[in-house]
Amino acid sequence: METEPLHPRQGRFVALVTSGLPAGRAYEQAGYRSRGNAADVGASKLVRNPKVARALGAERETTLKASRMSREEKLGILESIARNGSATARERIAAIKVHNEMTGECAEAPAAPTWEDQMERIRARAREVTSGLARRYE
Secondary structure (H helix, E strand, O other): OOOOOOOHHHHHHHHHHHOOOOHHHHHHHOOOOOOOHHHHHHHHHHHOOHHHHHHHHHHHHHHHHHHOOOHHHHHHHHHHHHHOOOOOHHHHHHHHHHHHHHHOOOOOOOOOOOHHHHHHHHHHHHHHHHHHHHHHOO
């Protein structure tokens, strides 16, 4: 299904919005006559136009794909930080830690003792103390 091309002002509007400009200001700069609140209203109507909405969605998806780093890129950056002699020890250790987390090479931290475990240790120690006292005063 071939989509109908955008009007030049609509195309400029899409480019301005995807570059980060608020829709009302993009509407003004795209060449529409409305200004201020009227431009905000016009922009609101324009983004609901099916052709413009499709174009905005496609541009945002393209921008998002271009801005995403691949896993390999991220790991490469972390490896270069970890091997960088001019990086601080803290930066290198942090890079190694994140790299290990991403690759699954991190050691599992010991589980924190549960409340029941702690209470059992307290009870066991209390039994030791009371039996020691009992032997002492026999």
